[in-house]
Amino acid sequence: MANLKIPRVIKMPIEVQATDALRDAIVSGSIAAGERVTEIQISQQMNLSRATVRTALHQLAKEGLLTLVPYTGWTVISLSAHDVWELYTLRSAVERLAGRLVASTITPAKIERLDGAMDRLVRECERGDVDRIAEADFGLHHTIIKLADHGRLAAQYALIEQQVRMLIRSSDAFDPEAQILKLDQHRPIVDAIRAGDVELAGQLSEQHNLVEGEKLSARLKALQEQALLEEPTATLRPARKRAALG
Amino acid sequence: MANLKIPRVIKMPIEVQATDALRDAIVSGSIAAGERVTEIQISQQMNLSRATVRTALHQLAKEGLLTLVPYTGWTVISLSAHDVWELYTLRSAVERLAGRLVASTITPAKIERLDGAMDRLVRECERGDVDRIAEADFGLHHTIIKLADHGRLAAQYALIEQQVRMLIRSSDAFDPEAQILKLDQHRPIVDAIRAGDVELAGQLSEQHNLVEGEKLSARLKALQEQALLEEPTATLRPARKRAALG
DNA sequence: AAAAGGGCGATTGTCGACAATCGCCTTTCT
DNA sequence: AGAAAGGCGATTGTCGACAATCGCCCTTTT
Structure with missing residues (x-):
């Protein structure tokens, strides 16, 4: 049985x-x-x-x-510029480790799953829907993390991903020009992992995140400057009920 | 004022x-x-x-x-061999990032704090008390983490440190021979950070942890083999009260 | 004797009420 | 008018009781 x-x-x-x-x-x-x-x-x-x-x-x-x-x-929470820096530096370290681990234990089965995630990203990029492209992007990174077979790494990545999702939402949409480059950025990472090149897979994964962090940081900085003057003072407690008038 | x-x-x-x-x-x-x-x-x-x-x-x-x-x-939790692998690979990634960050933003004030932690480790090694040496060891790593000025990194490191403390306790004491090498292992890391050598600081921090993980893993594997036969089956619920005898 | 089924107690899950604390708002004093 | 002090309502913190669930143990059956 x-x-x-x-x-x-x-x-x-x-x-x-x-x-x-x-x-x-x-x-x-x-x-x-x-x-x-x-x-x-x-x-x-x-x-x-x-x-x-x-x-x-x-x-x-x-x-x-x-x-x-x-x-x-x-x-x-509301994420500041320093938070963005924290998230992307930490994410680069986590994904570097994941890339190294998967590359060092690559198997045909893992290659298949990797290709599946990459193919989906390719299809969505051809389709052009930014939301679906973003999801496929997250999906590819998520696939690499899962393939690392590292529970604590996956847990930490999940926390980072949540906060990154909050970030990219507040930047409303991705830079349209960046969509075209998306495949060029991810393909080398997948190839390095497939080839079992530990050093290269780690380095590319790390660099990819640092670059993404820089781009997002610049975009958010521009957005926040114009929003700086709104609601300058926030009360910690809600407004109290007014005393009844005579 | x-x-x-x-x-x-x-x-x-x-x-x-x-x-x-x-x-x-x-x-x-x-x-x-x-x-x-x-x-x-x-x-x-x-x-x-x-x-x-x-x-x-x-x-x-x-x-x-x-x-x-x-x-x-x-x-x-009870930590398995796989958990040890997870902890030390993740710790290596975290400390590598910390080492790089501190090295890239090194200042006289940071050097002073770094030296203070290193000096304490030197003194405790001369003293010879394994528990105090271990604490000074943790203290040095903790100092580097704090100097990175990275909240999420520090939080993640704290979780790892807790579980590592559980591990080294279950291995009862450190390998006495390893105490002598402790200074030789940490001094280069501190020097690289002080010199602002980002790449070297990161690489040495990473390697140090991977080596430590290997040593601890081997020691625990030996300990667990002899303890394997104890309590083979554990009940999920406590023993139920016996029915009253007539 | 071995296997299947149900009873039952141990443990967690959920709820509503009361106590402790904080900070805004009003009042008072200067 | 400005500043300081206290009241008071909003919110969280703590508690005990009851309900839901699970799995061990015993019984029954084959």
């Missing part, structure tokens, strides 16, 4: 569903960056207990999507 | 105290690796509510120190 992998069905607690829903809301921008959220507000919207929502919020805080000021409130 | 940094005293919720205490118990080995823990047991020992303890457990699970099986129980 085949040694079937029994999926081991476990009932997912509502906690994780709430966490996933909230994470998606933040990453997708349904809840804006810098916005304040309260436990009661969310628990009412989701029809859940405050304790359950609170657990979800704590999880997302650990993922770096929220900050909590004790006895005061939760706030969605 | 001097622009004094007001520490902004905020009352720390008991949650974080409980989290810190539990984390310390796990990392220090007071709660053994692989051990099952229950919310009630801990809440009674700490004289706290289950909800508070539960929050702390969730935090530590996010840090990778605990695993939670829904409706079943919490278990302290």
Whole structure:
């Protein structure tokens, strides 16, 4: 008999569903960056207990999507220029390691999966839809990470990817000219990994991220300058109810 | 008047105290690796509510120190050979980036802090106490990480360090011979950073960790072989109360 | 004797209520 | 009018109780 992998069905607690829903809301921008959220507000919207929502919020805080000021409130992160620098330097280190690991353990099966992700990127680039191109781009990077067979690396990459998604959303769309170069940037990386060239795969992966970080940083800097004058002062607590007039 | 940094005293919720205490118990080995823990047991020992303890457990699970099986129980991680590989490959990537960053932004002030950490390691090596040498070792690495001025990098390194501490504890003591070589291993890294040699600082940091990982992996493999026969089967739930005899 | 099925207790999951804390707003004083 | 001090409401922090779920153990069956 085949040694079937029994999926081991476990009932997912509502906690994780709430966490996933909230994470998606933040990453997708349904809840804006810098916005304040309260436990009661969310628990009412989701029809859940405050304790359950609170657990979800704590999880997302650990993922770096929220900050909590004790006895005061939760706030969605808003990424600064320094955050962009942190994200892309860290991502370059993570992807460099992933590229090296996959290249050093390359197999026909891995090449097949790699080609599948690369082919999808090629097709989407020909199609021209920027959102689908972006997804295929993430998909290729994600494939390389998975092939590294490194749980902690994958977990760390997931956190980075979430915040990068918030970034590229706030820059609204990609630079149209950059779309054309996308294939030229990724093909060498895939080729180096396929060839088992550890050093080259690592170096190209690292360099690719540093370049992307620079481009995104420049674009965001321009966007933020014009938005600097909006809402200069933010209150930490909400406005209080006015006293009743006589 | 001097622009004094007001520490902004905020009352720390008991949650974080409980989290810190539990984390310390796990990392220090007071709660053994692989051990099952229950919310009630801990809440009674700490004289706290289950909800508070539960929050702390969730935090530590996010840090990778605990695993939670829904409706079943919490278990302290026990690190396998693959985990050792993950930890040291990831640590090498993180420290490589840190080394590069510090080297590329080196200043007299940073050199001073670097020298302070290195001097401490030198003194402790002359003293000969393995525990204090280990702490000075961690201290030097920690100093480099802090000098990188990279929040996410520091956070990731903290998680890795915790698990590495669990590892070296289970290998009981360091290899006495390795203590002598410790200075020879760290001095070149510090020198490269001081000289602002980005490439060399990164390469030496990376290599140092990979070597350390190999050594620890070999030592643990020997230890685990003799411990393989102990407790071959572990129950997921505790023993149930026996039915009363007539 | 070996295998299949259900009972049952141990543990986590969820909820609502109350307490602690913070900071905005009003008031008071100068 | 400006500055300082206190009230007060909004929000998080903590707690205990009840519900949901899982898996060990015993029973039953073959």
